[in-house]
Amino acid sequence: MILIVDDKSENIYSLKQLLESKKFEVDTALSGEEALKKVLKNDYALLILDVQMPGMDGFEVAENMAGHSKSKDIPIIFLSAVNTDKTFITRGYESGAIDYVTKPVDPDVLLLKVKTFIRLYEQNRKLSSVQKSLLEEIEFRKEAERKKDEFISIASHELKTPLTSVKAYTQLLERSLKNNTLDLSNTYLKKSKIQLTKLENLIADLLDISKIESGELKLTKDHFKLESLLCSVIDIIKQTHEGVEIEREGDLLNLTIFADEIRIEQVIINYLTNAIKYSPEAQKIILKTSLEGEALKVTIQDFGIGIPKEKINNIFQKFYRVEESSLRFQGLGIGLYICSEIIRQHNGAVGVNSQLGKGSSFYFTLPLN
Numbered sequence: 001m002i003l004i005v006d007d008k009s010e011n012i013y014s015l016k017q018l019l020e021s022k023k024f025e026v027d028t029a030l031s032g033e034e035a036l037k038k039v040l041k042n043d044y045a046l047l048i049l050d051v052q053m054p055g056m057d058g059f060e061v062a063e064n065m066a067g068h069s070k071s072k073d074i075p076i077i078f079l080s081a082v083n084t085d086k087t088f089i090t091r092g093y094e095s096g097a098i099d100y101v102t103k104p105v106d107p108d109v110l111l112l113k114v115k116t117f118i119r120l121y122e123q124n125r126k127l128s129s130v131q132k133s134l135l136e137e138i139e140f141r142k143e144a145e146r147k148k149d150e151f152i153s154i155a156s157h158e159l160k161t162p163l164t165s166v167k168a169y170t171q172l173l174e175r176s177l178k179n180n181t182l183d184l185s186n187t188y189l190k191k192s193k194i195q196l197t198k199l200e201n202l203i204a205d206l207l208d209i210s211k212i213e214s215g216e217l218k219l220t221k222d223h224f225k226l227e228s229l230l231c232s233v234i235d236i237i238k239q240t241h242e243g244v245e246i247e248r249e250g251d252l253l254n255l256t257i258f259a260d261e262i263r264i265e266q267v268i269i270n271y272l273t274n275a276i277k278y279s280p281e282a283q284k285i286i287l288k289t290s291l292e293g294e295a296l297k298v299t300i301q302d303f304g305i306g307i308p309k310e311k312i313n314n315i316f317q318k319f320y321r322v323e324e325s326s327l328r329f330q331g332l333g334i335g336l337y338i339c340s341e342i343i344r345q346h347n348g349a350v351g352v353n354s355q356l357g358k359g360s361s362f363y364f365t366l367p368l369n
């Protein structure tokens with residue numbers, strides 16, 4: 001939009017007619033003060049500014065505009081008497097583009113200048129929008145790079161911990177074998193196996209992440225009985241986590257579902273191991289199945305540390321870990337992200353309800369048809 005500033009309404013009228021006949025959008029102001037107010041409020045591509053006005057003259061308007069970030073770059077065409085000194089015209093407005101047209105205005109000259117300024121304005125606008133999105137892209141990439149570096153450092157640490165344990169247990173195993181203490185050897189073997197499983201799971205999660213990134217996490221769906229999957233998962237957890245009590249609620253005993261059994265097992269195991277990990281003081285976990293409309297809902301409730309309300313929306317994001325508990329509990333912050341991707345590929349949904357200090361209920365749904 002172009003703002004015409006002149007104290008004489010008849011001048012404004014003829015300029016407005018001229019510009020509108022060429023499809024320019026036009027606004028008007030009858031004084032320098034009014035122009036300044038409008039310039040700070042609205043967006044203009046160009047000002048056509050009469051130099052001689054009572055009160056604030058054209059130069060003063062330009063000087064004032066130069067002092068505001070919103071208006072300092074708006075181009076100005078001064079309408080001046082023939083004898084106005086050119087250096088005077090540029091006074092105080094070095095940063096903006098300016099030009100002048102002498103009165104009486106030659107419509108062709110004015111239109112030519114208006115077109116040039118408007119074209120420049122459009123180009124500048126496009127450039128700054130490209131620049132803005134480039135800067136946003138750079139920031140986004142920087143942040144992604146930072147997260148990746150942080151992840152690599154955590155991942156290396158997480159991989160090293162079980163590896164160091166296995167190394168220590170094999171040394172102890174060697175010694176106990178030499179001493180013929182079979183009981184001890186068995187204990188060390190069992191302990192190294194637990195650490196090796198941890199390592200195996202970590203690597204499997206890392207591989208899953210790269211599969212998700214490259215769109216290669218493929219499902220192999222088949223029909224299977226929900227209850228036998230749940231029984232086998234509960235068995236696995238009980239074997240690997242002594243003392244944990246898993247209560248089974250809900251009765252969909254005969255339900256057959258069509259899904260990727262191994263991936264669904266992975267999600268349930270992930271929810272259950274998190275429930276155990278983040279409940280250091282509570283052994284009880286409830287595994288509940290229910291029907292929600294046309295979908296199966298599996299909920300795993302724990303009575304552990306819970307999640308702060310303001311963090312709950314981030315919990316399924318890649319690499320996200322709740323800061324308050326991240327030092328106390330080991331982890332990579334990718335398990336829940338993988339779960340959400342698996343469930344998303346089944347057209348289901350994931351979610352969590354939680355109360356800080358009281359516990360959490362993680363759930364997923366699977367459409368049944």
Ligand code: ADP
Nearest residue numbers: 274275278306321322331332333334335336360
């Ligand atoms: P990890 O456990 O390896 O950090 P996850 O992706 O499984 O990664 O979980 C992401 C974060 O969600 C965890 O770091 C933890 O802060 C939080 N979280 C997950 N499960 C629970 C739970 N049952 N109770 C409380 N917080 C949880």
